[in-house]
Amino acid sequence: MRFGAAAGLGAILVVSLVIAIGGVLHPQPSAALVPVVITVTSATDSASGVCPDATGCTLRAAIAAANADVSGAPVAITFDAAVFPAVAPVTVTIASDALPPVTRDDVTIDASSAGVILSAYGQALASSAGGIILAGARDSLRGLVIEGFPAACVLASGPAASIGGDASAKQGNRIGSCAAGIAVTGAAGIVSGNVIGFASDGSAATVEVAVLVSAANVTVGDPGGCTACGNVIGNAPTGVRVGSSSATPFGGVVIRRNIIGRAPAGTAAPVGAGVDLSQPSGGTTVEANAIYAANTGIVVNADVSGVSVTGNRFIQNIFGGISGLAIDLNGDGVTNANGSAGHGGANGLLDHPVMTRAIQSRISGVAGASCSGCSVQLYVAFHTPGGAHDYGATPVPGGTTLTDGSGAFAFDSPAVSPGQWVTALVTDAAGNTSEFGPSARVGTGVAQCGNVTLTPGWNHVGFFGSAPAALGSKFPDSGATAGAVTAIYHLDDGTGTFSHWFAGGGPGQTLATLDPGEAYWFLATSTVNINTGFSLSVPLPVAVKTGWNDIVYIGASADVRDALGSLSGNFRGAFQWLNDPANPRWLAYGDASTPTWARGFVSLQTCATYEIYATADGLLTPLQP
Numbered sequence: 239m240r241f242g243a244a245a246g247l248g249a250i251l252v253v254s255l256v257i258a259i260g261g262v263l264h265p266q267p268s269a270a271l272v273p274v275v276i277t278v279t280s281a282t283d284s285a286s287g288v289c290p291d292a293t294g295c296t297l298r299a300a301i302a303a304a305n306a307d308v309s310g311a312p313v314a315i316t317f318d319a320a321v322f323p324a325v326a327p328v329t330v331t332i333a334s335d336a337l338p339p340v341t342r343d344d345v346t347i348d349a350s351s352a353g354v355i356l357s358a359y360g361q362a363l364a365s366s367a368g369g370i371i372l373a374g375a376r377d378s379l380r381g382l383v384i385e386g387f388p389a390a391c392v393l394a395s396g397p398a399a400s401i402g403g404d405a406s407a408k409q410g411n412r413i414g415s416c417a418a419g420i421a422v423t424g425a426a427g428i429v430s431g432n433v434i435g436f437a438s439d440g441s442a443a444t445v446e447v448a449v450l451v452s453a454a455n456v457t458v459g460d461p462g463g464c465t466a467c468g469n470v471i472g473n474a475p476t477g478v479r480v481g482s483s484s485a486t487p488f489g490g491v492v493i494r495r496n497i498i499g500r501a502p503a504g505t506a507a508p509v510g511a512g513v514d515l516s517q518p519s520g521g522t523t524v525e526a527n528a529i530y531a532a533n534t535g536i537v538v539n540a541d542v543s544g545v546s547v548t549g550n551r552f553i554q555n556i557f558g559g560i561s562g563l564a565i566d567l568n569g570d571g572v573t574n575a576n577g578s579a580g581h582g583g584a585n586g587l588l589d590h591p592v593m594t595r596a597i598q599s600r601i602s603g604v605a606g607a608s609c610s611g612c613s614v615q616l617y618v619a620f621h622t623p624g625g626a627h628d629y630g631a632t633p634v635p636g637g638t639t640l641t642d643g644s645g646a647f648a649f650d651s652p653a654v655s656p657g658q659w660v661t662a663l664v665t666d667a668a669g670n671t672s673e674f675g676p677s678a679r680v681g682t683g684v685a686q687c688g689n690v691t692l693t694p695g696w697n698h699v700g701f702f703g704s705a706p707a708a709l710g711s712k713f714p715d716s717g718a719t720a721g722a723v724t725a726i727y728h729l730d731d732g733t734g735t736f737s738h739w740f741a742g743g744g745p746g747q748t749l750a751t752l753d754p755g756e757a758y759w760f761l762a763t764s765t766v767n768i769n770t771g772f773s774l775s776v777p778l779p780v781a782v783k784t785g786w787n788d789i790v791y792i793g794a795s796a797d798v799r800d801a802l803g804s805l806s807g808n809f810r811g812a813f814q815w816l817n818d819p820a821n822p823r824w825l826a827y828g829d830a831s832t833p834t835w836a837r838g839f840v841s842l843q844t845c846a847t848y849e850i851y852a853t854a855d856g857l858l859t860p861l862q863p
Contacts, residue, residue, distance in 0.1 A: 271311035276300045279318045281328045297330055298337055305342045312344040317352035327353030327383065327438065333361050339371035350381030350408045355438050359386035369416065372399045380409040383438045391416035397424045405431035406466040412436060414443025421450040429458045431466060433502055435473035442473040442507065452482030455490040459527070468495035472507020481516025489521030489549070499530035499559070506531040506559065517542045521549040521669060528556040535564040538584035547584050552663065552671040554633045558620070564629035565673045573673050576606065585670040591647070591662040593678035596862055598656050602648040605664040609645045613638060613665045616649055619677040621659035624799035628677040630661045656682045678862065681794045685863030686773040687845035692723070692766040695822055698759055698815035698847045700790035701752040703770040708751050709739050719766045727759040732783025757788035757847040777860040782852045789850060791842045793860020798827050801842035801861060808854040814839055814846070
């Protein structure tokens with residue numbers, strides 16, 4: 239049985255042994271049969287439509303005719319371009335009952351060469367009514383705008399369904415204002431090239447879940463080798479959710495090359511969670527997606543009834559504008575402490591990697607002793623001062639390596655620059671990917687502290703000699719400026735008292751030597767050059783005591799919140815002495831409550847001296863130089 243269009247509206251097309259759907263080849267049950275073509279010629283939604291008919295073949299009637307076909311050949315439902323011009327799309331309003339599901343195998347509804355809007359806006363449909371239902375095997379849907387349905391705009395319950403395709407060939411669908419954009423409950427479906435969460439005019443059209451996957455081996459995005467097959471998803475509490483209410487576990491889902499949280503025009507289109515992985519799924523691959531403007535980038539939910547979601551691999555994704563975590567295992571909104579759960583729960587709560595040293599020539603770290611042979615991905619981090627909201631933004635090109643037998647890893651000469659911040663992910667042999675580890679600043683590899691110049695008056699500086707220097711009766715003890723320093727003080731950290739030295743000696747002196755890396759107060763009568771200097775390839779830690787501390791910061795120059803990050807916020811004020819002969823004074827950074835306008839400096843500089851009031855004993859470890 240064949241349905242052709244009215245005379246002059248088109249001819250039956252002969253296809254080859256296979257039909258390419260969405261960029262993937264699906265074998266047909268009887269390749270030698272000539273396909274059936276049914277052309278929709280009416281924009282009404284009349285149940286009394288007749289197909290074929292020059293003006294009366296409705297979409298509802300076309301679906302019924304396709305379901306009734308017993309030829310065994312593929313069926314294509316197309317749209318008359320004269321009735322549905324691509325440049326001026328025409329709306330088919332579903333005003334009463336939902337459309338019948340497509341129950342026959344190998345049916346393609348194709349509007350890629352026409353302009354068709356399927357709408358239920360303002361209609362009194364049942365809450366369970368959806369748009370297009372593909373219930374047969376290998377059914378396809380291309381090129382429609384579908385909006386305003388109480389349930390799913392598209393439900394693919396049959397196996398090997400294809401929703402969308404190559405967007406450059408206009409095969410993708412535009413979907414908005416439905417409870418679910420596209421729901422896939424049949425195995426091996428492909429959802430590609432669609433725009434979801436947007437109305438026909440491009441405005442926001444919220445969907446609760448843009449793509450809902452409840453079956454095994456489903457691909458959302460590029461099925462392989464199709465550069466224009468990623469979906470564009472926005473304006474949704476959840477972008478892509480993998481999981482179902484069924485207790486039957488499933489896996490093999492691939493989410494690849496989608497843009498989530500951004501409109502086709504590139505503007506923000508916020509989502510709650512970019513990708514949400516739930517029970518009873520497992521073994522999902524999330525690869526090469528760009529996730530923006532999300533509360534959470536990827537969330538793997540906590541155990542339900544003792545069932546964990548594990549084996550989920552995250553590869554080379556891009557994140558931007560994330561307000562919470564880019565990757566959240568257990569959905570708890572916090573980065574899980576390493577070893578905190580004994581490797582149970584979402585993705586086994588795999589320990590995140592920790593950087594131990596980061597310089598331009600080599601970045602090294604450890605992923606945990608239990609992670610031998612694990613894969614580590616290096617990312618350029620999105621960084622905010624203090625690092626509390628850091629996450630991996632973009633993968634570093636070529637930045638993938640394996641851990642050794644102890645779980646250690648290293649990247650030699652990675653494509654990063656000094657001053658950038660980096661972080662990493664680790665994936666174990668079972669396919670579990672961790673959360674992002676703490677970020678680290680990339681250094682040059684050396685801190686050089688050179689000569690110190692004293693000007694008349696009080697100077698707060700570090701001593702950078704290669705060894706302790708004994709103080710005699712004068713300082714300097716030789717040269718043109720011999721004796722130009724009349725007093726030297728050193729704060730006994732945490733006590734508020736000073737050790738001191740005075741020119742010419744005398745009773746009560748308590749300071750006998752200058753020690754490398756220590757901060758001192760020098761009272762000079764003229765300009766004095768202290769010809770010292772040293773270099774370090776590692777930061778120089780400083781023990782701080784509760785109360786006032788004089789420190790020399792020997793590490794990479796950085797924002798105060800980063801430079802003092804190892805104190806975990808346990809400081810109430812940071813100050814720097816400016817020995818301006820015309821106006822010597824203190825510059826204040828203050829603490830977290832100090833307004834920006836009141837801060838005299840915002841960064842700690844390599845080899846400079848500062849006074850810090852600590853609220854607890856601690857170890858200040860400067861950033862890697």
